[in-house]
Amino acid sequence: MIMKTTKTLFGALALGLAMMMSPVSAAESGHSVPEITKQSWTFGGVFGTFDRMQLQRGFQVFKEVCASCHSANLLAFRNLAEPGGPEFTEGQVKALAAEYQIADAGVEGGARAGVAADRWPAPFANEQEARAANGGAMPPDFSVIAKARTTTQPFPWWILNYVTAYSEGGPDYMHALLLGYEETPPEGVEIPDGKYYNHYFPGHAIGMPPPLSDGAVDYGDAENGSTVPETADQYARDVSAFLMWVAEPHLVARKEAGFGVMLFLFLFAGVMYLVKRRLWANAH
């Protein structure tokens, strides 16, 4: 009798819990930031690798547009020639580095031409200077920005991220942000002077003016003759991919190692299962 009651009671409770977990909590829907749709990236998923040409284009956008305000203090010129990245030639990297003046107290005049081992020079000497030039806002450093930003999914869906190894929240966010500007803010939203309305920026008032517009960066002709569209969407895609590489330069090597490790583990576990079964067959 007691058993039956307890079973019914717990059954009802379990049902209640299951129902409660399924609808999205108000927490997520309470945010006024619209949900960001996941983009398709060549480096997404388990099998993803960087598209070398896309990284080169993304670097061009970074160099010509972003780098005038944003630093990337952990990026060295030599990284641009390393395998798994944009893979410029060493000659290209040396020539590129030489275009920049690097502050060096040890040389006459306090500055010298850059070499491949130098880090990417910051556009401003310090935070105060950066803020003064940007209406009080601090343009964040780009070294790991692709991993410092992400998107959120409502309750049941984020569980899928563990199965799909979703790690592209940063590029998805940046792509959305770069295209998320609105010239006239929606009714009832006050944007202070010197700020811009952006759908995806927390609080919507962003200090960065819309950085990309169609045709702003000249990609030239691609090596194989096909031309890449020179649109803001394409620039946003390319620079987001590039910044993912800046944040995770060993992504390709890491995944490659992962396949070897996984194969080894599955085989070894399979063998150990057979060993165990054989061993235990006459244990009882």
Next chain:
Amino acid sequence: MASHDSSYVPGSAVEKWLDERLPVIRWSKTHLLDFPTPKNLNYWWTFGGILAVMLVVQIITGIILAMHYTPNVAMAFDSVEHIRRDVNGGRIIQAVHAVGASMFFFAVYVHIFRGLFFGSYKAPREILWILGVLIFVLMMATAFMGYVLPWGQMSFWAATVITNIFAAIPVVGTPVLELLRGGFAVDNATLNRFFSLHYLLPFVIAAVVVLHIWALHVPGNNNPTGVDVKSSRDTLPFHPYFTMKDLFAILVFMIPFAWFVFFAPDLLGHPDNYVMANSQVTPAHIVPEWYFLPFYAILRAIDFNILFIDSKLGGVIFFAGSILVLFFVPWLDTSKVRSGTFRPMFKWFYALFVVNFVLLAYLGASPADANVLGLSVADFSKVCTAYYFLYFFVVLPVLGRIETPKPLPASISESVLGQPAAAE
């Protein structure tokens, strides 16, 4: 220490010479090879071995990371990034250590909940259980301090929020807080002492693990029936039967571990920790790592004053109590039957306890002002916190008195032979 006679016969003159002076080989044979182990242990019992491996993985990767890490507020963040970028294999070593912490906690929760279901804490294994809870507490302290070391935003704010808990303790609170932080705020002194202690505590854990295994080897393993070992027919030698079975389980456990390390090393972490610590900018939503969430939910659930105890101290009391209560479980559970398999009512309360614990974790991750099915997170947390404590202080003591357990098998071998399907 030995609960059974040694069958070791020195095979050579050197071994005999050694055996008379330091009988390590005899000890190893008794405890690592021949140790009689109930033959009906299921795969839940492999998590002990998995945990031992995880501790070794964490210590080895941790020692390598410490060779390249700089515990200084100006350099710590970049030095971790330096490990990921410039140290050979650094991206993987760092990921193994960070993901390893999560896997370690996953395994320890399985291990604890296995003990709670099969009554592994009951006589004569109380000390074994208490040492286990002590290891869990040490793990929490170690993981918390380790999380501070990369000096990201979440590191800094977790350190601030968690050390602040101690300020609620009457009289000694503020001095303890300042001792923990090495000053009035979380700063370089905090980072340095956390690094020092984060390096120390794993070895303390290793020492307590030795005691834990010692305490295991006196009464021997519990088993899924909870019935004592009655004869040698009930047991098999640890090696090769359980060494090989554990090795298989360890390899299976390594598969999701490797999945995260190689394909999504940051998925279990928080993006805010890729922003360097800044005491002037508070993150919008401070959350601890997932393995602390149930206890964090309990801490937050007490948002009301209880008589003369204000809500802050109340939260700390419940938070500490939720862990300390585990030390007393052997005496709170009055049932003589160990295994939950033979306890028809206990099973359901236990299942609810597991669901409740997962719910607490979910609530711990939700913003305090959110709603979960029409109930605010604050109220929901109170209900779940109440059940957490009711389970220990009411369910376990009362069930033992009112419940009629199912008949127990006469011996382990009878239960194994009676159910060939379960004879895995």
